Amino acid sequence: MMMNKETIKRLKKKSCQLKIDVIDMIHTAQSGHPGGSLSAADIVTALYFHFMKIDPEDPSWPDRDRFILSKGHACPIWYAALARHGFFKKDELKKLRRIDGILQGHPDMNKTPGIDMTTGSLGNGLGAGVGMALSAKYLKKDYYTYVVIGCSEHNEGVLWEAALCAAKFSLDNLLAIVDYNKLQLDGYNEEVLPIEPIVDKWVSFGFYVQRIDGHDMSAIIEAVENARSKKNMPSVIIADTVKGKGVSYMEDVCSWHGKAPDDSQYKKAIDELKEGLA
């Protein structure tokens, strides 16, 4: 499909806006996970502002597309997308992780409108996605289920249980997107627990696999469209990303996994990200 340049431009801008929200939230809270939120920003933006069939007025609409952020610690990007859609007031973003807010440190489906599944314990999101996709098949509904998975989640056995299961049931209404930023808490995947060859692994588990630049909006859209038209098998997109993408001093730096910027770092981050809004 010919990519509409205006669409791409709009989505890139939107992604920038969400990243600014992320930095704002984490700076205000002085707690949270910026690195993995920023690496997933373009993927989340493409899904929430181009693909997903959702209704902010009716967050539990039975026919809505489902989204699971299996790497739940990156929830600031999810919260930003939901707030920008109007699932809740944007002011809530200032109360991330606070006792008087609705935005938990990790996503909670009972406290936050628009959150389809509680996450935060790694490796589990794909299995929940399998359940949602199976339900759609059984109930003959045409909603689609998207699951964003972090690279370190590939360390968890239950992820692979879910992968086997998705293939068994030929869940062509399920798409996993791997936010492959190559970093986990203690260092690079290759040092902590190697997960390569990641494409071969997913292929051997019975998935339709595409590998793309996870910050190339056109590539993301094209890959999601390809996946959605693939029949009789689940899909995965391995999206090569950069942890901390968009904030120079955070990019590919492990220590920005779960740390809040101080005031001067915050200003620098916002200045850099604002360039993307121009």
Place this chain on the structure above:
Amino acid sequence: MKTAYTREGYGHEIVELGKADPNIVVLEADISSSTKTCYFAEKFPERFFNVGVSEQNEVMVAAGLASTGLTPFLSTYSVFSSMRACEQVRTFICYTNLNVKIAVSHGGLTPCTDGVTHQATEDLGIMRIMPNMTVIAPTDYNMSRAAVRAAANTKGPFYLRFTRDKLPVIYDKDMDFEVGKSIRLKDGADGTIISSGDMTHIALEAADLLDKEGIDVRLIDMPTLKPIDRPAIIEAAKDTGAIVTAEDHQINGGLGSAVAEVLVENYPIPMARIALPDTFARSGEYRELLDMYGMGPSHIASAVKDTIKRKP
């Protein structure tokens, strides 16, 4: 006395529920002929999901299904749902408060000859700790059917623990089962035995032994461990002054602990707990194991006599 499998009660009832409600779906982890979900599989293949030997994923898939409004019953052995998949149950079923029914077989020492790996002797304590979870260990075939119906008709997470071997059928087909309500099987004034699950028929035997010695005990069947029937426990304490619990579980965390918690906060009286004495069991026949670990009818009867002696 007629005997039947509690797990078969589940297997039969889930088919009946499935006929009436298309939202009932069943998840299985490769042991359908053992958990008796095989009947449902045969009748409703389009909503029977065998996920293989992957209990953690089984719980996650159940969470996903329930989030869309379906009512999943999830089956495997008690030991695996409560421990292999413990964190998934805690975070994705209990914390989310999703409408998932964990209906599992081979509770307690009942998979006796299989040995410790298959015996579920910690499950009730684990499940009882979890907020939002209702915990039931049905006593016989008919109660199993009634408990499955009650679980299907009540929103929220349930843990239903069935057992391996046939058990005496104590209750009628149309018994009145209510979640959180105990049943007084025998009245008595000298002391009370409170039992659950497969230990209730053992407790009945103990009551007979005591009867022969002229000791008149009340016997309370307590299938719901959570929420526990506090009024019945307090009433028994006031009326009889001595309580002995009997359960097929570790001595810590299960029925005995639950009853002790109620007593100590409300009406402390002499009490004793009959259960697996903080140890792992071994392979052997069911009755041999009960004898070896001090859980047989005579052990319960002795504990009752000792406890009665401790009355002030």
